[in-house]
Amino acid sequence: MAAARKALRISQVGLRGVVGRGLTAAHVIDFASAFGTFVEPGRPVLIGRDPRASGAMLREGVVAGLMACGHDVVDLGIASSPVIQHAIRRYDAAGGISISASHNTAEWNALRFFGPKGTYLSTAEANELLDIYHLRKFALKEWDAVGTLRADDAAIDPYLDALAAVFDLPSLRQLQVVVDCCNGTSSLILKRMNERFGFDFILINERPDGRNFAHNPAISSDTIAQQLAPLMKPLGADVGFQFDVDSDRVGIATRSGHAVSEEMVFPLIADHMLPRSAGKLVITNLSSTALLEHVVQPHGGRVLRVPVGRQATIDALAHYRSDQVALAGEGTGAVMMSQFEFIYDGIASMLAILSMLVERGRPLDEILAHYPRFYMKKAEAPLTSPRIPELLTALQQEYSDGVANVQDGLRVDWPDHWFHVRVSQTEPILRIICEQRDHPPTNVFDNLMERVREMV
Amino acid sequence: MARQHLLKIGVSGIRGVVGEFLTPGLACAFGQAFGTYVGRGVVLVGRDTRRTGPMLQHAVQCGLLAAGCEVVDLGVLPTPSIQMYTAATRARGGIALTASHNPSEYNALKLFNGQGLFFNHYERGELIDLYHQSEFYEARNEEIRGVRRDYESAQKLHVRRVLRYVDTGLVRARKFRVALDSVNGAGSIMSPGFLSESLGCDVAAINVDPTQPFPREAEPKPETLGDIAALVRERGCDAGFAQDPDGDRLAVIDENGRVLDNDDVLALAVEAVLEKVPGDVVVNLTTSSCVDDIAERFGRKVHRTPVGEANVVDKIQAVNAAIGGEGSSGGIIFPAVHLCRDSYSGMALFLHRMASTGLTMSELAGRLPRYYRGSGKVAYEHGRLGALMLNLEASFSDARMDRSDGLKLIWPDRWIHVRASNTEPLLRFSAEAKSEEAMEGLYREVESRLK
Numbered sequence: 001m002a003a004a005r006k007a008l009r010i011s012q013v014g015l016r017g018v019v020g021r022g023l024t025a026a027h028v029i030d031f032a033s034a035f036g037t038f039v040e041p042g043r044p045v046l047i048g049r050d051p052r053a054s055g056a057m058l059r060e061g062v063v064a065g066l067m068a069c070g071h072d073v074v075d076l077g078i079a080s081s082p083v084i085q086h087a088i089r090r091y092d093a094a095g096g097i098s099i100s101a102s103h104n105t106a107e108w109n110a111l112r113f114f115g116p117k118g119t120y121l122s123t124a125e126a127n128e129l130l131d132i133y134h135l136r137k138f139a140l141k142e143w144d145a146v147g148t149l150r151a152d153d154a155a156i157d158p159y160l161d162a163l164a165a166v167f168d169l170p171s172l173r174q175l176q177v178v179v180d181c182c183n184g185t186s187s188l189i190l191k192r193m194n195e196r197f198g199f200d201f202i203l204i205n206e207r208p209d210g211r212n213f214a215h216n217p218a219i220s221s222d223t224i225a226q227q228l229a230p231l232m233k234p235l236g237a238d239v240g241f242q243f244d245v246d247s248d249r250v251g252i253a254t255r256s257g258h259a260v261s262e263e264m265v266f267p268l269i270a271d272h273m274l275p276r277s278a279g280k281l282v283i284t285n286l287s288s289t290a291l292l293e294h295v296v297q298p299h300g301g302r303v304l305r306v307p308v309g310r311q312a313t314i315d316a317l318a319h320y321r322s323d324q325v326a327l328a329g330e331g332t333g334a335v336m337m338s339q340f341e342f343i344y345d346g347i348a349s350m351l352a353i354l355s356m357l358v359e360r361g362r363p364l365d366e367i368l369a370h371y372p373r374f375y376m377k378k379a380e381a382p383l384t385s386p387r388i389p390e391l392l393t394a395l396q397q398e399y400s401d402g403v404a405n406v407q408d409g410l411r412v413d414w415p416d417h418w419f420h421v422r423v424s425q426t427e428p429i430l431r432i433i434c435e436q437r438d439h440p441p442t443n444v445f446d447n448l449m450e451r452v453r454e455m456v
Numbered sequence: 457m458a459r460q461h462l463l464k465i466g467v468s469g470i471r472g473v474v475g476e477f478l479t480p481g482l483a484c485a486f487g488q489a490f491g492t493y494v495g496r497g498v499v500l501v502g503r504d505t506r507r508t509g510p511m512l513q514h515a516v517q518c519g520l521l522a523a524g525c526e527v528v529d530l531g532v533l534p535t536p537s538i539q540m541y542t543a544a545t546r547a548r549g550g551i552a553l554t555a556s557h558n559p560s561e562y563n564a565l566k567l568f569n570g571q572g573l574f575f576n577h578y579e580r581g582e583l584i585d586l587y588h589q590s591e592f593y594e595a596r597n598e599e600i601r602g603v604r605r606d607y608e609s610a611q612k613l614h615v616r617r618v619l620r621y622v623d624t625g626l627v628r629a630r631k632f633r634v635a636l637d638s639v640n641g642a643g644s645i646m647s648p649g650f651l652s653e654s655l656g657c658d659v660a661a662i663n664v665d666p667t668q669p670f671p672r673e674a675e676p677k678p679e680t681l682g683d684i685a686a687l688v689r690e691r692g693c694d695a696g697f698a699q700d701p702d703g704d705r706l707a708v709i710d711e712n713g714r715v716l717d718n719d720d721v722l723a724l725a726v727e728a729v730l731e732k733v734p735g736d737v738v739v740n741l742t743t744s745s746c747v748d749d750i751a752e753r754f755g756r757k758v759h760r761t762p763v764g765e766a767n768v769v770d771k772i773q774a775v776n777a778a779i780g781g782e783g784s785s786g787g788i789i790f791p792a793v794h795l796c797r798d799s800y801s802g803m804a805l806f807l808h809r810m811a812s813t814g815l816t817m818s819e820l821a822g823r824l825p826r827y828y829r830g831s832g833k834v835a836y837e838h839g840r841l842g843a844l845m846l847n848l849e850a851s852f853s854d855a856r857m858d859r860s861d862g863l864k865l866i867w868p869d870r871w872i873h874v875r876a877s878n879t880e881p882l883l884r885f886s887a888e889a890k891s892e893e894a895m896e897g898l899y900r901e902v903e904s905r906l907k
Contacts, residue, residue: 020594025522029484029515053600057521060603064480064515107597143474143508143561144669211598 007108009426010133012126012311016101016110019054023109028058031111032065032097033140034133038125039094040116041139044072046088048079048155049099050185050245053210054109058099062111063149066097070141072148076155078208080185080247082345085118086159087152089341092116100185100246103218103332106211118343120314156192166339167351169197171358177201178237178253179350180228182217183209184245189347202235204228217244219251219333224259232257239357239364243346249333250346252353254364263289263376264368266329269337269349272356274299277326277338283316285309286411287420287433288331291374301326307408309425310334317342375440376433379449383428385456395421395451417441419448430456465584469575471555471564474508478563480515486565487519487551489587493579494548494570496523496599502530502538502610503553504642504702505666508563512553516565517603520551524595531607532666534642534703535566536798540617541610543572543794554642554702557675573795574766611646615654617793618800621732622808628656630811635693635709636661637684639676640668641701643799650800651697655807660691676700676707676786678715689713695806695817699799705786706799708806710817719744719783719829720821725802726779727824728809729790730754735778738771740764741864742873742886743783749825762861763875769795784831784886828895831886833877834906841876844883844906848874851905870894872902 008022009015015031017023039045045066049055059075066073074091076084081098088096095115101108113121113129121129132138141147163169179201181187187206193199204227205214215223219242228240232253240253252260252268270282270292280301284292285308293303306312313328322338329335335349336342357364385391392410399419402412409422417436424431432452434441463472470486472478491499499520503509509532517527525548530538535552542550549569555562567575567583575583586592634657638644644664651657662683663671673680676698688696688709696709708716708724716724723746726737730750736757739747743760751758759775761767765787772780772791780789787797790805809820836844845863855865862875870889877884883906889895 018596019600020522020596024592024594025484025488025518026481029481029518033480052597053602054597056602057518057595057600060514060518060521061480061484064484064511064518067511067514068480109597138479140475140479143506143563146474146508146511149510149514210600 010130012121012123012130014110014112016104016108018107019057019109021107025057025061028061028111029065030136031133032062033069033138034129035095035097035113036066036069036071037132037137037139038129039071041070041094043094044074044091046074046076046084046091046093046096047099048076048084048096050080050101051078051183051208051210052101052106052109052245055099055210058109058111062097062099067147067149068140069138070145070147072150075149075151077151077153078185078188079155080189080347081112082248082343082347083155083159083185083189085114085343086162087155088114088116088118090158098246102246103244103249105216106213117341119341120310122318123311123315126311156189157196159189160193160196162340163348163351164197166348167355169351172351172354173198173200175238175354175357176236177354178204178228178231178235178240180204180214180224180240180242181206182215182243182245183207183213184217184243184247186243186247186347189247202237204231213245219244219249219262221251221259221261224251224253229253229257229259239354241350247346248344250349251333252364254368256365258365260364260368261376262333263331264291265333265349266327266331266335267291267295267371268356268367269329269335269352270301270327271295271299272352272359273337273339274301274326278323279320279325279338281320281325283313283325283328285313285330286405286408287422287431289374289376290418290435290437291371294372305405308422312408372437374435374437376435377441377445379432379445380424381430381432381452381456383423383430383456387455388423388430391452391455392421394455395448398451417444419444421448421452465587469565469567471558471562473561474512474563478512480511483512483515483565484519485590486587487516488523488592489519489583490549490551490567491520491523491525492593493583493586494525496525496593496595497548498528498545499525500528500530500538500542500545500547500550501553502533502550505532505640505644506553506555506560506563506701507669509553512563516551516553521600521603522595523593524599524601526601527603529603529605530610531605532642532645533610534614534646534799536704536794536796536800537610537614537646539568539572539796540614540794541572542568542570544613546570552702556702557700557705559674560670573769576766576770614646614800615650618798618804619654621790621792621801622804623812624655626811627807631656631658632694632807632810633658633660633691634807635684635687635691635696636664637681637696637698638664638703639670639672639674639699639701640665641670641674641699641703642666643699643703646703647699651803655804657807660687660693662687670701674701676705677718681707681709681715685709685713685715694810697799697803700786703799704797706788706802707786708802708817710821712818714818716817716821717829718786719746720824721786721802722781722783722788723747723750723824724809724820725781725788725790725805726750728805729779730756733778733792736775738768738775738777738780740768740782741858741861743781744827744829744888745871746825746827747783760858765789765797827888827890828892829886829888830895830899831884832899832903833882833884834903836876836881836883836906838881841883845874848902848905870898872898874902874906
């Protein structure tokens with residue numbers, strides 16, 4: 001039998017891989033030591049993990065690497081990434097590490113790094129961390145300066161306090177809510193929320209499980225349609241939500257049992273939160289739905305489109321004052337708000353949508369029906385041709401009647417439709433995406449795919 | 457300038473100064489090599505009280521979990537307790553994070569097999585090869601087990617094992633007043649209760665705070681035990697016991713506050729055990745002839761081995777001995793309790809011996825055959841070792857020779873043992889004779905021939 005393909009990715013986003021098939025204990029120790037060297041000395045570093053079984057191994061390595069670099073470590077145990085990020089601010093910590101492969105399947109795991117305010121590392125910072133990692137020049141301390149470890153298993157309450165300061169939580173009690181926790185960290189938060197605020201949220205797949213998730217944890221309407229959506233009518237629920245394993249993304253099901261596209265999460269939140277935010281700028285990537293512009297403009301907002309990938313969004317955020325930007329997000333169900341100093345947070349996103357339902361007094365199906373309908377079509381082509389730049393140039397000439405954007409591949413916009421062709425950052429493929437208002441973009445898509453096939 | 461030996465990866469495991477030399481990466485890789493070697497099953501991990509212990513423990517546990525082992529964290533625990541509990545629970549193996557008697561800046565991994573014994577020669581060789589080859593077992597998510605905590609069971613088992621071999625009623629009735637110095641090490645938690653609750657002693661304890669650094673040199677030898685010796689005198693104690701940081705070595709102080717010679721401590725333990733248990737005695741080549749005199753009295757044989765706990769243990773196993781140890785380093789191995797150096801067996805044996813004979817510690821020591829001992833070291837130039845040894849052999853052709861570990865030259869009333877250090881370019885030598893003059897004469901003669 002051929003050796004199993006290894007899966008390991010070390011990038012600006014951090015360390016990610018299949019444990020035992022690429023991602024090893026040595027990577028974890030070295031990366032934690034690099035981070036311990038990178039962050040400011042003298043302040044603690046916070047860590048937490050999702051329930052994956054391999055998290056126990058990664059945790060030991062992370063603790064050892066940080067302590068060896070002289071940091072006192074505060075372990076929040078099984079905790080979502082947003083809970084860790086909030087706690088970093090509260091502790092005035094040097095930074096934090098989330099041990100979680102988030103929306104990846106159970107065999108994956110990852111280390112994700114946060115800076116002193118619980119924020120994501122900028123590209124410059126991430127590059128510095130990678131340099132330290134690659135050079136293995138770690139600031140390992142002498143025996144009498146090695147750090148200590150302590151546990152804090154009460155980080156959820158202060159996190160909920162922060163959410164309750166922005167959302168009127170008691171008013172949400174009137175809604176009947178079902179949540180699919182996908183065996184992840186959201187169940188701990190939601191159970192506590194039920195206790196503290198008298199909610200009666202019904203939780204499914206709520207047992208944190210390290211080996212088997214009930215379904216693929218990536219947020220997609222396909223997954224929602226399989227388990228959560230069919231439960232909506234029998235349970236008489238007003239709305240349903242699905243979280244990924246570290247609770248930074250959310251998906252939605254409506255009362256009628258409709259699995260809402262993950263593309264809709266951001267426009268919905270923007271519609272509710274933009275009037276409540278000081279800033280008017282909304283940052284998203286070039287591949288997300290044009291509904292966002294439609295929703296944002298009436299509120300006096302402006303959409304800034306940046307290349308696909310979290311790092312581009314984070315770097316774009318750094319170009320503005322925090323009071324200029326209202327929200328940033330992607331079509332994956334990941335949204336961050338100025339109110340929480342820009343942390344991707346599925347729970348906060350859920351609360352925004354619930355607040356919207358209470359405020360409007362209308363079911364989600366009706367709110368969605370009120371928006372113009374945008375139809376999206378996606379395809380991918382193998383990256384077999386070296387002629388990608390030629391292809392993109394040819395396409396730009398061919399579609400010169402539209403408005404071209406070449407920040408990340410090629411996006412061309414017309415008043416009622418657009419397409420985006422780009423090289424994937426994670427796989428050797430070309431991603432093609434088309435969207436059109438009111439009708440499926442069949443002609444545009446077929447025409448575009450024909451051109452692409454001619455070239456690759 | 458002398459070479460510095462701040463990291464040693466070799467057949468005895470991994471030992472070094474934490475920071476630049478002994479890193480979490482090395483500890484993790486060694487943990488994963490160990491887990492790969494012993495197989496996916498339970499591995500116990502404990503440590504002494506060194507500041508770097510928790511960091512290294514997490515690193516080792518990371519490697520063990522990555523190899524698919526289930527880890528039981530035993531917390532701060534004497535090395536002999538870890539060894540016993542490994543054997544008793546049928547774990548795949550055990551690891552103690554302790555640099556034993558080395559100073560605070562050092563730490564090390566001591567490795568035990570499923571019988572709770574130090575890895576033997578072959579096991580050590582295989583493990584070190586595995587480590588260097590870096591072909592570790594890589595467990596996948598579904599194979600990764602967790603870390604379980606058990607801070608109580610191993611202590612209880614250890615105390616129970618030791619108490620099986622003493623008449624606790626007899627000892628308790630005497631209500632001995634005993635001084636204790638655990639060097640703020642792994643014994644700090646277990647020893648006070650062992651002496652007071654289990655053996656009914658009135659305990660005057662110093663240095664039993666496991667959160668504090670070592671207050672004295674970690675190795676329990678006469679020069680470093682002034683505080684407990686003073687405590688014995690001040691409080692009128694019947695005896696004083698001093699441990700090393702991981703609780704395997706023991707120093708004994710008599711009721712006058714005199715620290716007993718390590719060889720005499722072992723001889724007393726041998727005497728106490730042979731009185732009750734059948735079997736031979738195993739000691740290393742450097743241990744005093746005093747042991748031979750005692751064994752002769754009981755009609756038992758003394759087997760000599762190269763220096764090193766593992767060598768003594770191997771031989772004890774091979775000849776099914778009653779007792780063994782290494783005189784020079786304060787290690788008493790009482791195999792009925794476990795095949796390891798154990799300060800607790802020593803404390804129990806001595807208290808029992810005082811109770812059963814009605815003699816004081818100084819009286820017991822005073823009855824031992826009297827030998828005069830001296831030891832020293834000489835630096836040698838690289839490449840000259842063989843010539844030095846041959847010269848010694850030629851100069852003392854009238855002596856009986858044992859070449860199993862360096863060179864031991866033996867006459868009926870005296871001996872000298874010369875061996876090269878494993879860690880430094882030094883020749884260490886020990887001499888012993890029936891009279892002080894004979895010892896000093898021998899010492900000087902050998903010293904002059906080594907220069």
